[in-house]
Amino acid sequence: MKLSSSSLASLAVLLLVIQGSPQQVQEATVRVTEKGYEPAELKLRLGVPARLTFVRETDATCGTEVVFPEYDINQVLPLKERVIVEFTPQKSGEFGFTCGMKMLKGKLVVAEN
Numbered sequence: 811m812k813l814s815s816s817s818l819a820s821l822a823v824l825l826l827v828i829q830g831s832p833q834q835v836q837e838a839t840v841r842v843t844e845k846g847y848e849p850a851e852l853k854l855r856l857g858v859p860a861r862l863t864f865v866r867e868t869d870a871t872c873g874t875e876v877v878f879p880e881y882d883i884n885q886v887l888p889l890k891e892r893v894i895v896e897f898t899p900q901k902s903g904e905f906g907f908t909c910g911m912k913m914l915k916g917k918l919v920v921a922e923n
């Protein structure tokens with residue numbers, strides 16, 4: 811099969827469009843304060859990469875790390891630094907996240923849309 815130059819040109823344009831389209835990402839910011847996680851509940855869409863930014867604003871709690879057991883994530887949260895946690899929700903339902911000692915509790919609510 812022989813491709814005409816015009817079909818090659820359309821193919822090139824198509825590839826550019828695919829590569830140029832921004833990847834869909836869902837983002838949220840969670841503050842760790844003296845009250846715990848704010849917000850403590852995050853709604854996420856299934857299958858869409860999630861980028862969660864954690865900022866620990868207090869030294870008064872034990873929230874020095876955040877743990878997502880479902881995703882095998884255990885991330886240290888230095889005081890007043892923005893720390894990004896990324897994963898893609900693979901199952902719908904409710905999944906907890908906690909501090910290292912499970913005293914602070916948050917929840918992911920993953921749904922299909």
Ligand SMILES: [Cu+2]
Nearest residue numbers: 872909911913
């Ligand atoms: Cu703790």
